[in-house]
Amino acid sequence: APICVAIIIQVCLLFCIGSRIRELLNQTDEVRDGLSVLSDVLSLIERREFHSPHLTTIITALQTDGVPPSRSIAQLRRNIQGLNNCFRNQFSAPLTILLGIPFHYMFAIERWLQRVGPHCPEWLAAVGEFEALCSLAGYAYEHPEDPFPxxxxxxxxxxxxxxxxxxxxxxxxxxxxxxxxxxxxxxxxxxxxxxxxxxxxxxxxxxxxxxxxxxxxxxxxxxxxxxxxxxxxxxxxxxxxxxxxxxxxxxxxxxxxxxxxxxxxxxxxxxxxxxxxxxxxxxxxxxxxxxxxxxxxxxxxxxxxxxxxxxxxxxxxxxxxxxxxxxxxxxxxxxxxxxxxxxxxxxxxxxxxxxxxxxxxxxxxxxxxxxxxxxxxxx
CATH class of the missing domain: 3.40.50.300 (P-loop containing nucleotide triphosphate hydrolases)
Known part of the structure; x- marks a missing residue:
């Protein structure tokens, strides 16, 4: 009887929030690979020591809640990957749904969006500025004969x-x-x-x-x-x-x-x-x-x-x-x-x-x- 009750509860939950799960899957499917790249780039920036005042200011913007942004982004990617895996295999999908695994991943993603999401624009702006500065530095390195104005x-x-x-x-x-x-x-x-x-x-x-x-x-x-x-x-x-x-x-x-x-x-x-x-x-x-x-x-x-x-x-x-x-x-x-x-x-x-x-x-x-x-x- 307890198992039947649990199954009924899981099925009801699936019907109630199934649309939200599908929405999350659609929204995150396109960015999953990009999150891996973003995490690697942030990790590279975090490991470097900068002496320029401007670069130091950018690094300060990345320091939020004591958790490195690269780790937070990697955590989001793992949760998204886990949610996708729950529905990828047709044979194991019913079991994962009955065990409530997709709901755990979905709630983890929702918590991440509420707790960490507001900091993402700052992180993306910092990475974008680093990318622009690296492009300019690369151009200067490749053209040593050109002077600065x-x-x-x-x-x-x-x-x-x-x-x-x-x-x-x-x-x-x-x-x-x-x-x-x-x-x-x-x-x-x-x-x-x-x-x-x-x-x-x-x-x-x-x-x-x-x-x-x-x-x-x-x-x-x-x-x-x-x-x-x-x-x-x-x-x-x-x-x-x-x-x-x-x-x-x-x-x-x-x-x-x-x-x-x-x-x-x-x-x-x-x-x-x-x-x-x-x-x-x-x-x-x-x-x-x-x-x-x-x-x-x-x-x-x-x-x-x-x-x-x-x-x-x-x-x-x-x-x-x-x-x-x-x-x-x-x-x-x-x-x-x-x-x-x-x-x-x-x-x-x-x-x-x-x-x-x-x-x-x-x-x-x-x-x-x-x-x-x-x-x-x-x-």
């Missing part, structure tokens, strides 16, 4: 002053380096140039090294001095068929986001590639000038690239604070070559027609009498 006092105004800047993703034996100076006295670089000459790559070089610098990593440069700033970029803008947004609309939306960044007290390092594509030269000139004026008036510094030489005239509005520079190509034996060197001034020629010829497109001269608009443009 100098972080200047923002009271002196925004600064991005790099000597022999190169893109970190281009191999050392191929990278071409250029000097870039942006500060309170030189706020704008307007870059013109032919296709594939290096305009966008320079902009990416500046942006990537800026992010590395503020993250605490070494930079691909001989020397780099920066102040803390926000990064506002409008690069690789594309239209969207799904959203029903044209290229020009997407460009304006992206520029609007950059301009709104400038509302904050912290200055903006703006990087605008081929500003306002998808509209005519007249509207592009007015729009680009308005955006650049707004960003500079609000304390920003940055770079703008363009194929539209009319935009290079905008620099005259800012006097010595703005500078025109360019990249160019050379046609040698019918082959286009680039040295990717930034030069002062406005580019003097384009390679668009030469590139079309190289691709086998036959070009025909326009007849001014048949095309009066081209004649007006020529004048």
């Amino acid at each position: 100098e972080i200047a006092d923002p009271v002196e105004g925004p600064r991005f002053e790099g000597t022999e800047l190169g893109h970190p993703l281009i191999p050392l034996d191929q990278v071409v380096r250029n000097d870039v100076t942006l500060n309170s006295e030189h706020r704008l670089l307007m870059i013109s140039g032919s296709n594939m000459s290096g305009k966008s790559t320079l902009m990416r070089t500046v942006g990537t090294n800026f992010v590395l610098a503020l993250a605490g990593a070494p930079v691909r440069a001989t020397r780099l001095t920066v102040t803390p700033m926000q990064a506002g970029t409008a690069m690789r803008v594309q239209d969207s068929l799904q959203q029903g947004a044209s290229l020009f609309y997407q460009s304006v939306a992206r520029l609007s986001a950059v301009v709104h960044l400038a509302d904050a007290p912290e200055p903006v390092l703006f990087l605008l590639d081929e500003i306002l594509q998808g509209t005519n030269s007249h509207d592009r000139r007015i729009g680009a000038q308005s955006v650049i004026e707004t960003l500079i008036e609000r304390g920003g510094i940055g770079i703008v690239t363009t194929h539209d030489l009319a935009l290079t005239e905008i620099t005259s509005l800012f006097g010595s604070q703005a500078k025109n520079v360019h990249f160019e190509d050379q046609l040698i034996d019918g082959k286009m070559t680039f040295d990717y060197r930034m030069r002062p001034g406005i580019v003097e020629h384009s390679n668009a027609l030469e590139l079309m010829k190289m691709m086998g497109i036959e070009l025909k001269a326009l007849d001014p009498e048949q095309n009066p608009e081209s004649a007006d443009l020529k004048q």
Whole structure:
């Protein structure tokens, strides 16, 4: 009789909390293997002795209730594994249910969630920060030739002053380096140039090294001095068929986001590639000038690239604070070559027609009498 009563009680319990057991199994099945990795990582961190004040602070966040987090996580994994094992074998599952073993595991997991669960966000944040710091340290170890940047006092105004800047993703034996100076006295670089000459790559070089610098990593440069700033970029803008947004609309939306960044007290390092594509030269000139004026008036510094030489005239509005520079190509034996060197001034020629010829497109001269608009443009 006592056995029958026990069986009835176990069956009733199964019907009452069976849905909760299934819910726990579904929730924990995906994270079971991850808990093992997390426990190993926490154990590795706990065994190390750190002298850095910042790392010591992170370690302090892991010390809760006197039980190492790695042990608590391992305990949770064992309980989850035990609960799964109760239902894995079809022959032994009825016996484990009659003995009430699944209920013991379930209650153990519930107690763990109530007692230890609130500390998990802190542990995950600590592990995440350690992972990020290890990535930066690994990058520094793998690039001993790259120096660490100098972080200047923002009271002196925004600064991005790099000597022999190169893109970190281009191999050392191929990278071409250029000097870039942006500060309170030189706020704008307007870059013109032919296709594939290096305009966008320079902009990416500046942006990537800026992010590395503020993250605490070494930079691909001989020397780099920066102040803390926000990064506002409008690069690789594309239209969207799904959203029903044209290229020009997407460009304006992206520029609007950059301009709104400038509302904050912290200055903006703006990087605008081929500003306002998808509209005519007249509207592009007015729009680009308005955006650049707004960003500079609000304390920003940055770079703008363009194929539209009319935009290079905008620099005259800012006097010595703005500078025109360019990249160019050379046609040698019918082959286009680039040295990717930034030069002062406005580019003097384009390679668009030469590139079309190289691709086998036959070009025909326009007849001014048949095309009066081209004649007006020529004048």
